[in-house]
Amino acid sequence: MATEIYARQGDLIIRRLDKIDGELQTVKSIVFAGDSSGHPHTLSGTSQIRKDGRRTFVRVSSKREITHGKSGGHKTVTLNKGDYEIYPLRERGDKNDRAVED
Numbered sequence: 001m002a003t004e005i006y007a008r009q010g011d012l013i014i015r016r017l018d019k020i021d022g023e024l025q026t027v028k029s030i031v032f033a034g035d036s037s038g039h040p041h042t043l044s045g046t047s048q049i050r051k052d053g054r055r056t057f058v059r060v061s062s063k064r065e066i067t068h069g070k071s072g073g074h075k076t077v078t079l080n081k082g083d084y085e086i087y088p089l090r091e092r093g094d095k096n097d098r099a100v101e102d
Contacts, residue, residue: 006084009066010074012041017083020057024048032056032066033088040069043079055087 006016012032026048032041043066048059060079066086068074 006079007077008089009041009068009077011089012066013087013089014066014077014079015085017057017085020050020059020083022050022057024050024057024059030056030058032086041074042067042069055085058084058086060084 004015005013007014026046028046029042029044030047030049032043043058043064045060045062045064047061047064050057058079060081062081064079066077066079068076
């Protein structure tokens, strides 16, 4: 179950979870968004993840940081040991639903 928003980094929403259900795979790092714009939101270091559409469920076993690839961009977000749900912010209007881009 998701709790309140833990943090935001630009267009990324980060929620702390009590627990992630389902199987996870181990990765060395992951880019959540912005890789095509040249401003990636990157979690470095080994973590366990499960992708579900645009949502990524992440388990970190020790402190990890999400950095932003733009000079002077968003502040680094520190994730403490635990489970998280990370997804891009969506906006609605003009009969469309789209991802917000920073």
